[in-house]
Amino acid sequence: MFTQTATLIATSAGEGPEFHGPSIDEFFPEAIFTFPGLVLFGEPLSITRIHLIQFLAVIAIVLIFWLGTRRMTVVPGRFQSLVEMGLDFVRVNVAEDLLGKKDGQRFLPILTTIFFMVLFMNITGIIPFLNIAGTSIIAVPLLLAVISYVTFIYAGLKKSPKNFFKNALFPSGVPPFLYIIVTPLEFISTFIVRPVTLTLRLLMNMIVGHLMLVLFFAATQFFLLDLGGWWSALAAGSLAFGLAFTLFEILVAVLQAYVFTILTAVYIQLAVAEEH
Incomplete structure (x- = not known):
């Protein structure tokens, strides 16, 4: 019902209907298109349903911002106002609030891109007929984490080419004999843990959200259509939980975009x- 891959019924001889919950296999769908001439990691390059959803999310972002900014006026209309509100949210509440006006303007394009890319790909998880987030496979979260990581290193080297790595790995105020402990920890936490946690936080939230939604709506179909009778009362309960969790997933989609950015x-x- 909620997802094409949530097959609920397996009726064997002499047995009643059997419930099949969501599976991790949903994040590894079969290829829709394959390009035999293009090989990646020893396998032909292929396009799956999730890739198509990612393409749709990117097209939606480009289309919305193109339509919202192509004929900008001093007195904006409703659609232009909505687009400007979204852009101002990232500019004021993220870029300038944390980086100040000068650095905020420098890094505003990449922060805005990250926010709306994560948001649009997250929100596909609750859109009917799409029903899975574009960020629920590791490629997108990992790519964005790498971009964030590279931008962080670029900003540090641009600010202080000679002292960036020195200050990051050898913080001031630490007794020299402790650097043998502190420096490896700083290296792991700054240059390894950060991109890993950025990737996994977004990925796992989207995976768990999808599995929970499939579970609730799959249970609704199972109780209502396969068992029937008084089991329909449980269907009403699972449907209510599913709808409530859908609203929660909208909040999570926005929150994860904000947290990543x-x-x-x-x-x-x-x-x-300044110390860098």
Whole structure:
């Protein structure tokens, strides 16, 4: 019902209907298109349903911002106002709030891109007939985490080419004999843990959200259509939970976009701080 891959019924001889919950296999759909001439990691390049959803999200972003900014006026209409509100949210609450006006303007394009890319790909998880987030496979979260990581290092090197890595790995105020412990920890936490946590936080939230939604709506179909009778009362309950969790997933989609963007801004702010 909620997803094409949530097959609920397996009726075998002499047995009643059997419930099949959501599976991790949903995040590894079969290829829709395959390009035999293009090989990646030893396998032909292929396009799956999730890739198509990602393409749709990107097209939606480009289309919305193109339509909202192509004929800008001093007195904006409703659609232009909505687009400007979204852009101002990132500019005021993320870029300028953390980085100040000068650095905020420098890094505003990449922060805005990250926010809306994550938001639009997250929100596809609750759109009917799409029903899975474009960020629920590791490629997109990992790519954005790498971009965030590279931007952080670029900002630090641009600010202080000679002292960036020195200050990051050998913080001031630490007794020299402790650097043998502190420096490896700083290296792991700054240059390894940050991109890993950015990737996994977004990925796992989207995976769990999808599995929960499939579970609730799959249970609704199972109770209502396959068991029937008084089981329909449970269907009403699982449907209510499904609808409530859908609203919660909208909140999570927005929140994860905001968290990913603001953490990127925090890392940039640390890189361009005066001590670097």
